[in-house]
Amino acid sequence: MYELQVENMTCGHCVKAVTKAVQAVDGGAQVDIDLATKQVKVQSGAALDAVKAAIADAGYPVTGAR
Numbered sequence: 001m002y003e004l005q006v007e008n009m010t011c012g013h014c015v016k017a018v019t020k021a022v023q024a025v026d027g028g029a030q031v032d033i034d035l036a037t038k039q040v041k042v043q044s045g046a047a048l049d050a051v052k053a054a055i056a057d058a059g060y061p062v063t064g065a066r
């Protein structure tokens, strides 16, 4: 599982947009987002770089990942 720090998420729309972006890379990915802590947990077999790039391309800067 990846734990990403993602900026600019403010509402349910953002949660959907980020989830969609990740699932465009891996349709079976499990995405769990906590708006308060800006933390995005991704359960996926996709490469971390691909997941990070997809979220960033959707307009949400990824400032941390582990």
Ligand SMILES: [Cu+2]
Pocket: 009, 010, 011, 012, 013, 014, 015
């Ligand atoms: Cu939003």
